[in-house]
Amino acid sequence: MRRIHIHVNTSEADFAASRDYYSGLFGQPPGKLRDGYAKWMLEQPRVNFVLEISDLAPGQPGIHHLGIQVDSDQELADLGAAAKATGAPMLEVGETTCCFSRSQKNWVQDPSGVRWELFRSIADAEDYGEKTPAEQANYT
Template structure:
């Protein structure tokens, strides 16, 4: 089953952990010196915060899937829509190892589609996945 993912950039990790813990009624499932994550069931969501980026606010949104097969289906849908995507196989990010695809919506929202298969002891230091994408909007889907 898919899980919605939202990653926020924060400046004060401790204050943000207090806020989101109060909002969700529980402590984070994972906490590192620069990162925290809540794996919620109602709603089914993966909410992460980190101090690793400039500024504050939403860094990106995404869909976390349970298998590489589900990930391939999502990537194929975007390819069929002529969207530009960037693949990252065996990526280390946010203290986890994942296979992922990145895409940018026509309005500029950064989307991460990924399957996590293990933990990492480091945050990871991947380059900007969008540096290879042009700024042209993606083709409209059937619903647009």
Template structure:
């Protein structure tokens, strides 16, 4: 089953955590010095905030799936929607390990589709070869070489896993 994902950049992490705890009636399931995440069932959402020096506001939107097969199916829907797809295999991001595919909608809003399969001890991978900007784990889509959609879909789930991106 898909779960909607929203990631906000915030200026005041502690104040934002207090606000969202009250709004959601729940504590974050992950809380770090620069990050917090709520996995809610009603509404079914993965809501994350971070204080990593980026401009406050919406960083990106996304859909989280429960399996590699669902990620492939979602990738086919992205392919039908058009645009460049950027795979990120075995990514370390937001204290998790995930396979991802990134794209942008026609307005330039970044969209992340992902399947998480493990925890991580850092916010983002430290490998300089990673394509992410490091501030929010979202890639600078314009600076990356996009792949044809069918290649990106295959690479995001079915290719041998690398240690980064």
């Protein structure tokens, strides 16, 4: 059975307070920390947990989106096929730089409008990256 990371992305009004809170809760500092961005790759439970200052992830503070992170191209293709089979619309992004990582990704929404990012991280990146206009419209 494949192992996946569930991804949780939150938009934070007080980034420093939230970073300190989650560092205490998880018992470790973020593995990736940039200006307005913090990421923990937890193993128990297997979660990719991200905080972003609210101007990087516009909208109300709180959960911004959820995601499923896989390790291979085949797992991403299989996950995309399963999502398409539900009939939900999919925004196919492909290879991109986002959140200080090079990745391949797609976006889907559940029937209630909850956004899910389906992705595979390829490598770290020095910059946050830029979203396409379609992805930006989906992200806000």
